[in-house]
Amino acid sequence: MPNGAQPVLDVQGLKTVFKIRGGEVHAVNDVSFDLRPGELLGVVGESGSGKSVTMMSLLGLLPTPPADVRGGTVTFQGQDLLKVDAETLRGVRGGKIGFVFQDPMTSLNPVYNVGMQIMEPLRKHMGMNKKQAAVRAKELLELVGIPDAERRLKDYPHQFSGGMRQRVMIAIALACDPQVLVADEPTTALDVTIQAQILELMKDLQERLGMAVIWITHDLGVVAGIADRVLVMYGGQIVEQAPTRELFRDPQHPYTRALLKTVPRVTGDREERLAIIEGQPPILGEHPSACPFRDRCDVALELCAKQNPPRYDVGNGHDAACFYDARTGGPRDA
Amino acid sequence: MLTYTIRRLFTAIPTLIFISLIIFLLLDMAPGDPTASLPLTIPPEVREQIRQSLGMGEPVHIRYFLWLKQMVWSEPMFYLSQSVSWIDAPDAARLISWQTRAPVLDTVFERIPQTLMVVGLAYVVGVLIALPIGIISAYRQYSVFDQAGTFVSMIGFSIPPFFSGVLMIILFTVMMPNDSFWWFPSIYDTTLIVDSWENFGKQVRQMVLPVMVLALQTTAQISRFMRASMLDNLNQDYVRTARAKGMTESVVVLKHVLRNSMIPVITVIALGIPAIFGGAIITEQIFKVNGIGQLLIVSIQGSDVPMVQTLTFIFAVLIVLFNLIADILYGILDPRIRYD
Ligand SMILES: Nc1ncnc2c1ncn2[C@@H]1O[C@H](COP(=O)(O)OP(=O)(O)O)[C@@H](O)[C@H]1O
Ligand code: SF4
Ligand SMILES: [Mg+2]
Numbered sequence: 001m002p003n004g005a006q007p008v009l010d011v012q013g014l015k016t017v018f019k020i021r022g023g024e025v026h027a028v029n030d031v032s033f034d035l036r037p038g039e040l041l042g043v044v045g046e047s048g049s050g051k052s053v054t055m056m057s058l059l060g061l062l063p064t065p066p067a068d069v070r071g072g073t074v075t076f077q078g079q080d081l082l083k084v085d086a087e088t089l090r091g092v093r094g095g096k097i098g099f100v101f102q103d104p105m106t107s108l109n110p111v112y113n114v115g116m117q118i119m120e121p122l123r124k125h126m127g128m129n130k131k132q133a134a135v136r137a138k139e140l141l142e143l144v145g146i147p148d149a150e151r152r153l154k155d156y157p158h159q160f161s162g163g164m165r166q167r168v169m170i171a172i173a174l175a176c177d178p179q180v181l182v183a184d185e186p187t188t189a190l191d192v193t194i195q196a197q198i199l200e201l202m203k204d205l206q207e208r209l210g211m212a213v214i215w216i217t218h219d220l221g222v223v224a225g226i227a228d229r230v231l232v233m234y235g236g237q238i239v240e241q242a243p244t245r246e247l248f249r250d251p252q253h254p255y256t257r258a259l260l261k262t263v264p265r266v267t268g269d270r271e272e273r274l275a276i277i278e279g280q281p282p283i284l285g286e287h288p289s290a291c292p293f294r295d296r297c298d299v300a301l302e303l304c305a306k307q308n309p310p311r312y313d314v315g316n317g318h319d320a321a322c323f324y325d326a327r328t329g330g331p332r333d334a
Numbered sequence: 335m336l337t338y339t340i341r342r343l344f345t346a347i348p349t350l351i352f353i354s355l356i357i358f359l360l361l362d363m364a365p366g367d368p369t370a371s372l373p374l375t376i377p378p379e380v381r382e383q384i385r386q387s388l389g390m391g392e393p394v395h396i397r398y399f400l401w402l403k404q405m406v407w408s409e410p411m412f413y414l415s416q417s418v419s420w421i422d423a424p425d426a427a428r429l430i431s432w433q434t435r436a437p438v439l440d441t442v443f444e445r446i447p448q449t450l451m452v453v454g455l456a457y458v459v460g461v462l463i464a465l466p467i468g469i470i471s472a473y474r475q476y477s478v479f480d481q482a483g484t485f486v487s488m489i490g491f492s493i494p495p496f497f498s499g500v501l502m503i504i505l506f507t508v509m510m511p512n513d514s515f516w517w518f519p520s521i522y523d524t525t526l527i528v529d530s531w532e533n534f535g536k537q538v539r540q541m542v543l544p545v546m547v548l549a550l551q552t553t554a555q556i557s558r559f560m561r562a563s564m565l566d567n568l569n570q571d572y573v574r575t576a577r578a579k580g581m582t583e584s585v586v587v588l589k590h591v592l593r594n595s596m597i598p599v600i601t602v603i604a605l606g607i608p609a610i611f612g613g614a615i616i617t618e619q620i621f622k623v624n625g626i627g628q629l630l631i632v633s634i635q636g637s638d639v640p641m642v643q644t645l646t647f648i649f650a651v652l653i654v655l656f657n658l659i660a661d662i663l664y665g666i667l668d669p670r671i672r673y674d
Contacts, residue, residue, distance in 0.1 A: 109594070
């Protein structure tokens, strides 16, 4: 993994709030991370932990209202994407940063054939004419492993299976050779066997095309297989960040450790039951002034109710937002 | 698609025969006497003779079959013989109105242009105004524009044409000074022939009030449909995909969302078209437009059974036909629909 190189994407202090009837939902709170060239960054966390909202905020893809991206910077190619004008932002979307969404059944427009939907970004971002775009669209379908590509361009989304539709979505996201690909739970809605195929395909494409990938999932098992580095999110915050191997070897945050217990071990005792994390993820009505995990934490300290822990560097490119030091079994001596 | 259409056309035939039978029986049961509107001085024996000559003496099923034969065979053959030389006019007499003694269909065809011009134009105007209002209202939901649109729709829905029509007449005919540009005639002059620019202007002016009254209703309904359909689609996942591809808002809304939203709206528009041919009964009456709607009212009042029967039957045919057209349009617009 190319460590220390200039990041392709640098997010600092991102904060997104939803205005709802009678209050606010603080969905993303002070999130900072970077994405390095060619790396596959896994983002894990329970559903509702703010993974999707974080990534949508980067490109202004949330409906405003109710969403409000209140703060932070998103540096991409020397520009802050939260400040650029609408036309520049549209140039980045689909052109330099591609998106693959969770549900391939609803993410394609049902009334246009897939050829048109793949050619749209090609014509906008690459300035291709219809003919060139059609040639490229066919290549893209072949790239993502759809047989009989030329003919299938004229087919409508409902004529494809779920897995095939997700391949079409990937083809759209990759159409303009993006530097960054954001995949938001791209396999969650698919059958297990199809999940494995899509996973394989994405990994293969990333190696061949060399772009950086942000892979969102709620499944640590998936991350273990493909990610170079992992962000763990909880309650709209990043609670732990580490290279994959390091995270699995030496998890620091109580939430991560609980999460690891829920991953089935292939080699382990067959009788061992999967642990379930007790309790519910918090819905935050205001900016958190305490650790969001404290109600479910079994090692909570007095301090945890008074302050929101910062991310402590624990070495090896690893950090964790927790007042409890897993290595010493006591409070961190700040 | 073609086999589907043909199959639907064939199944329409029994439907229409059944409808026409029901109409016939209902009219037969309805009280009223074709001679009731004749002068009271006519003696009862003569009245009875008139009734007999109108065919009232035959049993009801014979009269029905005679009417049916007339409708589907004799009348079409008559019109065919008029337009091509190698078909002879059928021997059967024309279907005659009891009230005017003129052939029923000739009268109907005389009236249709007025209705189409006023009611049809009002429908087109109403739809053309409604679509952009619906689109903008949905895209800017809860904005001032949307609130205003909701208010106008509420008015269009809740105020009947006999009220808005009279209101228009008071505002634009009675209270408006005669020489003002904003003065419009309240009586539709059917004898006006458009042979000069001046008369064309007159024609446009006399259409303004009835068209406005009717268009308000159409706008209210269709704009609500359009808005609801747009809202349904605006927060679909494929819209987010289109934005994530870097498409501009106009492409997202007018290409991706609109095409999907139009599917149900087009069907509703198509289903509303037979109502144009039915004429806007009240509005035609208020503005003295002598179209189909007015003809129907006059015929009902005069117990003119052949005329009422024919008008309602034409209406039934159009409803069945436009139902079929709506279904076919659905299939053309939505690739997910298969007809085989
Ligand atoms: N449109 C919305 N209105 C209000 N709250 C929202 C909206 N979308 C998301 N949220 C809130 O944001 C939080 C994070 O959601 P999300 O990022 O989708 O979670 P996930 O990690 O499962 O992708 C959730 O708790 C949810 O309540
Ligand atoms: S900060 Fe405190 S409550 Fe939060 S995870 Fe660490 S120990 Fe638990
Ligand atoms: Mg999500």
